[in-house]
């Protein structure tokens with residue numbers, strides 16, 4: 719089972735997420751402990767949540783864009799209700815500027831603004847290391 723799930727809600731099935739693929743490619747040694755889970759904005763939040771939790775991850779990273787912020791907020795709220803210990807990391811253009819006051823940011827554990835190719839791997843490595851020593 720992967721420790722890290724990289725997820726996003728695309729607007730349509732044909733719009734695959736380049737952002738997630740960049741993060742995945744830069745995970746280094748953590749790549750084998752991660753998987754991608756892409757959905758579309760028309761799917762029910764509970765269906766998305768079930769699919770993510772089926773992987774039994776410790777960290778879920780969401781790519782947040784203008785077209786999915788509403789639905790992703792619902793998904794993150796549900797995940798936190800069902801698995802309060804699950805670590806949620808957000809990134810993407812919709813959470814990269816003026817993040818204060820955003821409902822989704824208040825629900826998340828970490829937000830990485832801007833390009834996260836290197837930073838996402840660093841943050842995950844730190845979090846998984848800390849958990850191992852607790």
Ligand code: B12
Pocket residue numbers: 728729730733734735736737738740741778779780781782783784785807808809810811812813830832833834835838
């Ligand atoms: C290609 C593209 C599209 C494509 C495909 C989108 C897709 N889902 O793949 C198409 C043509 C479909 C498209 C359409 C639209 N787009 Co567009 N698009 C782009 C564009 C030019 C490149 C995106 C890209 O692949 N970048 C390269 C990747 C590697 O970067 P990235 O996605 O930003 O990911 C990085 C970070 O954001 C971050 N990150 C991403 N996900 C995650 C997840 C985690 C956990 C973390 C930590 C970090 C993280 O790290 C990544 C690597 O550095 C950008 C502009 C740009 N220069 O980025 C606009 C952009 C994403 N689009 C934008 C908009 C507004 C739209 C439209 C709404 C326009 C319209 N009015 O119709 C539509 C609707 C979207 C739809 N229907 O899906 C805005 C989004 C603004 C926002 N706040 O979200 C952007 C930023 C352009 C802009 N400056 O306004 N778009």
